[in-house]
Amino acid sequence: METEKLYYADPFLREFTATVLGCEAAKGGFTVTLDRTAFYPEGGGQPCDFGTLGPAHVTDVQERCGTVFHTVDRPVEAGETVRCQIDWARRFDHMQQHSGEHIVSGMLCARFHCDNVGFHLGEDLVTIDYNADIPWEALLEVETAANAYLREDHPVDIRLCRGAELQAIDYRSKKELEGDVRIVTFPGADCCACCGTHVKSSAGVGLVKFLSVQKFRQGVRIELLCGERARRYLSRCWEQARAIGQALSVKPEASFAAVGKLQSELAAWKAQAAQWQALAFEGIARQMAGRGDVLLLQPPMDAAAARRLADAVAGECGGLAAVFAGEGTSWSYALCRHGGDVSAETKRLNAALRGRGGGRGPLSQGSVPADRAEIEAYFADFTKG
Numbered sequence: 001m002e003t004e005k006l007y008y009a010d011p012f013l014r015e016f017t018a019t020v021l022g023c024e025a026a027k028g029g030f031t032v033t034l035d036r037t038a039f040y041p042e043g044g045g046q047p048c049d050f051g052t053l054g055p056a057h058v059t060d061v062q063e064r065c066g067t068v069f070h071t072v073d074r075p076v077e078a079g080e081t082v083r084c085q086i087d088w089a090r091r092f093d094h095m096q097q098h099s100g101e102h103i104v105s106g107m108l109c110a111r112f113h114c115d116n117v118g119f120h121l122g123e124d125l126v127t128i129d130y131n132a133d134i135p136w137e138a139l140l141e142v143e144t145a146a147n148a149y150l151r152e153d154h155p156v157d158i159r160l161c162r163g164a165e166l167q168a169i170d171y172r173s174k175k176e177l178e179g180d181v182r183i184v185t186f187p188g189a190d191c192c193a194c195c196g197t198h199v200k201s202s203a204g205v206g207l208v209k210f211l212s213v214q215k216f217r218q219g220v221r222i223e224l225l226c227g228e229r230a231r232r233y234l235s236r237c238w239e240q241a242r243a244i245g246q247a248l249s250v251k252p253e254a255s256f257a258a259v260g261k262l263q264s265e266l267a268a269w270k271a272q273a274a275q276w277q278a279l280a281f282e283g284i285a286r287q288m289a290g291r292g293d294v295l296l297l298q299p300p301m302d303a304a305a306a307r308r309l310a311d312a313v314a315g316e317c318g319g320l321a322a323v324f325a326g327e328g329t330s331w332s333y334a335l336c337r338h339g340g341d342v343s344a345e346t347k348r349l350n351a352a353l354r355g356r357g358g359g360r361g362p363l364s365q366g367s368v369p370a371d372r373a374e375i376e377a378y379f380a381d382f383t384k385g
Contacts, residue, residue: 106190
């Protein structure tokens with residue numbers, strides 16, 4: 001029996017009653033069929049509705065051959081009349097995303113003479129694929145035009161068309177369609193075959209915001225937010241900009257320039273610190289001149305610095321330079337022997353101190369979870385051997 005689809009008759013219907021026609025145990029719970037439903041089944045890139053069906057929670061909705069099947073977490077009695085409630089926040093969010101996608105897709109396809117070849121309405125954002133190269137600057141121009149269209153509050157027109165009437169309409173579709181085709185039109189922006197639910201007018205979308213565009217297959221993939229999702233995202237971005245501005249003692253809109261200045265200052269300090277570090281390493285290396293195998297235990301430093309120190313010391317000591325940088329039981333190491341191969345020493349060290357790492361030729365690097373005493377004891381034995 002085909003289910004009466006209330007979500008098409010009134011996409012803003014939040015509560016309804018229906019008669020349970022059947023309930024069967026199934027994977028993930030129980031599958032319920034009703035004589036009529038406002039729960040939208042997954043389709044056309046739009047996720048299904050959630051909500052309650054009597055005492056049961058609806059966790060999935062699918063349509064097959066005109067019948068809508070509701071997956072619920074507990075059984076309900078066949079023949080019973082149940083009160084159902086849609087998770088309206090979820091549904092309206094999907095309607096905003098889907099309607100916003102129609103409007104921007106219609107504008108983009110008209111401007112770039114391309115097709116929408118992929119649409120996914122995810123939990124966090126919407127992705128749309130187009131078979132054309134769309135630059136970011138042009139995307140922002142379409143974003144401005146789309147938001148102006150939303151403010152103009154154009155009513156959506158939804159109708160079933162077939163035959164000659166359908167053939168006379170210039171509509172977007174990913175495939176050839178026959179029979180009754182549901183055509184969703186946002187006048188002046190888009191006309192598309194679609195089985196989804198939509199807002200009543202363009203103002204219901206609220207806001208559209210593009211997040212990114214990247215090369216994908218033979219075209220691009222675009223990330224989009226609409227409605228409340230877009231507002232929340234922009235609000236979070238503003239809060240971050242405000243916090244950065246407060247930290248840098250500038251207004252939020254000036255935070256990018258302030259960060260740029262800070263980066264330049266940091267680069268200058270890093271360059272100066274590198275010069276001082278090089279001088280310090282040269283001094284340490286001179287102190288190790290002619291000592292043969294040398295172990296140096298240093299405060300924490302990055303791997304590149306440990307490698308430079310080991311190289312400098314190896315050039316003076318005439319043996320193996322082992323630099324361990326860290327504290328407690330967390331140490332990184334660099335082994336260096338000019339004109340030699342440290343792979344054998346590295347393997348023995350890793351086995352003795354539970355280390356990880358390696359290298360080829362005169363240099364190796366890694367880390368060990370040993371403490372200072374273990375490292376010193378190992379190298380005392382190593383130098384004896």
